Amino acid sequence: MELPFSQACENNKDPILEVLKAAFSDCTRVLEVGSGTGQHAVYFASQLPNIHWQASDQKEYLPGVTARIKQEGVTNQPLPVEFDVFADAPEGTFNALFTANTCHIMPKEGVERLFEHLEGDLSSVERLCIYGPFNDNGHFTSDSNRGFHQSLQSRNSDMGIRDWQWIAELANQQGFKLNKMHALPANNQLLEFQR
Helix, strand or coil, X not given: CCCCCCHHHHHHHHHHHHHHHHHCCCCCEEEEECCCCCHHHHHHHHHCCCCEEEEEECHHHHHHHHHHHHHHCCCCCCCCEECCCCCCCCCCCCCXXXXXXXXXXXXXXXXXXXXXXXXXXXXXXXXXXXXXXXXXXXXXXXXXXXXXXXXXXXXXXCCCCCEHHHHHHHHHHCCCEEEEEEEECCCEEEEEEEC
């Protein structure tokens, strides 16, 4: 099978990794939500060997992620598990959660549901890193993000770039505080939370 591939994942994996090295320095079990092509999952697992890195995604994306993980054979990485935010979270105890480029793809209700899991079946999570493009109080931070938002909306009106303040408020409701906003290339941010 031809593995799914995202050039954006290749472009941003090293800047994200530099943040994760510090943010997840005392973490042992990470759940990645929305693993997509699996490129981030296998790369971060290989570069963070002390972390058990559990990839997850909706059922339709699992074959590609599974094939990539099998091909790479990283020892601290099990096969991916199914996770739809509107259903139960994967079983297991995780002390960190990572997700990239999901908050603008999921409907708002999906983003809210993801955070609700953090007081339920993912209540063990203490560190949270969320990567992607974000608005600042309703304002686009770049022309490229404005164009991207319009493109998303033309595909599905439920999609769109969210305000980082809204994300921070959802996190705060679950006991997380925003440690730092990391400005990353291509007008993206990584929001780092802790509780």
